[in-house]
Amino acid sequence: MANIKPSVPKGTRDFSPVEMVKRNYIFDTIKSVFRKFGYQEIQTPCMENLDTLTGKYGDEGDKLIFKILNSGDFWKEAESKKEKVAGLEFNSKTLLPILSEKALRYDLTVPFARYVVMHQNEISLPFRRFQVQPVWRADRPQKGRYREFYQCDADVVGSESLLNEAEFVLLYDEALSKLGLKDFTIKINNRKILSGIAEIIGKPELIVEMTVAIDKLDKIGFDGIVKELLDRGFTDADIEKLKPVILLEGSNEQKLADLKSVLETSVTGLKGIEEIETIFKYVSNLTSQSSALNARVELDITLARGLNYYTGAIFEVKTNEVAMGSIGGGGRYDDLTGMFGLKGLTGAGISFGADRIYDVLEELNLFPASTEETTKVLISNFDADAELYALPVLQQMRTNGIAAELYPSSAKLKKQMSYADNKKIPFVVLIGSDEMNSGELTLKDMRSGDQQKLQLGELIERIKQG
RNA sequence: GUGGUUUUAGCUCAGUUGGUUAGAGCGCCUGAUUGUGGUUCAGGAGGUCGUGGGUUCGAGCCCCAUAUUCCACCCCA
Incomplete structure (x- = not known):
């Protein structure tokens, strides 16, 4: 056998003893907070049926799913299928089911939805579960971006109450504070507000285009957004209406007040505002002088997040101490289990990006000495x-x-x-x-x-x- | 998927216009010290220069391909 230079696939890493101690410190800290909030742990297989995953993450997401090649002689399979099905033309679409029917999980939320549907008779609602496992994305690696990384998810299904969302804020705050982060922001938005805005400017069908554009405010500024919006089918008049919304400033209360007048004709939009207000009310009643949040909680209507299954609250957590993409995210999804045949079940959840948190703690030197x-x-x-x-x-x-x-x-x-x-x-x-x-x-x-x-x-x- | 960047000893990195035998620091091994690490001193081992082609009398250095690292875009934890 030839001498092959040892290497690991692009975007994956080995974890040596010192790193494992630090990683476990992160996992243990987050898990202990999950348990404290009443979540129970589950695990699901690292691979799912391909059709469980496809179509859940948008077109861009689908491209990033790692597919697993079928075992056996796929070439023979393909030829015999061609003989059986008259007029079958091979292309990427018709060939795919012959080549692959399993894939590595892309996140923990969709497998959880599948789990809930399959085990609906065993679990009692509302069901609070957490899950800490690796996920895989066929992305090109860069800062804070790996092809194999761990997510730490907590989700609750079967409860409409916005108390869940409020608790997510506390959960994020407690876990990240325990890990030693001093300055971080929990951004919160609501899909219904975004829908309301798209409604007001008369382009409800372009909501996705609108959100991915305004999501980039931090990065490309208002002028950049204008350019993107024009490219994506919006007119100058639309942008004129959007401008005050995008450039909303002030305290959360002020933003909500301003939004209310902008969205006064949109039932959906007003519903979104009301939800946010309820969440804020819960949060303030869950905290007190002696147990104030470390996190800044900020209403950010430019927060969109690509996942298209969110229907209500949307969360994203960023540290303000180092330059790093979001270290956590989540939201409310009203009908994720519907795709697996279980209608009318609402869920909400959040996720911590453990590998990014690791990089942040490393950069800030926040790992306790005892981990050595x-x-x-x-x-x-x-x-x-x-x-x-x-x-x-x-x-x-x-x-x-x-x-x-x-x-x-x-x-x-x-x-x-x-x-x-x-x-x-x-x-x-x-x-x-x-x-x-x-x-x-x-x-x-x-x-x-x-x-x-x-x-x-x-x-x-x-x-x-x- | 698009663009750029990196790759030389176990690790971090030098290496001049293409020119004899490719260097340093750290680490490792041996000894000073046969019952003592971390400091010091003396010595030693370790390299198909990412891989495969090409140009050249001659390539770590130039050209092509490919892998990989990091970074930006798309998108995202």
């Missing part, structure tokens, strides 16, 4: 006799809940010590003939360099103290 330490104590290995003597000692350590390892060969002490040093192990126990004779073992604190002789019991107590 793994093994607590290394027992040295002088020779065969000492090794035999050390085995029950090792066992005692572990029985006492101390992460311990015995150096597996009687290598030079120098090597054993530098192993401990490299691995940042804070304690080393030395067992030689003196120690075996006296029963007092030598404990070395690697951080100070101090060492003392102790009975095993004392030694364990000492290590437990840290």
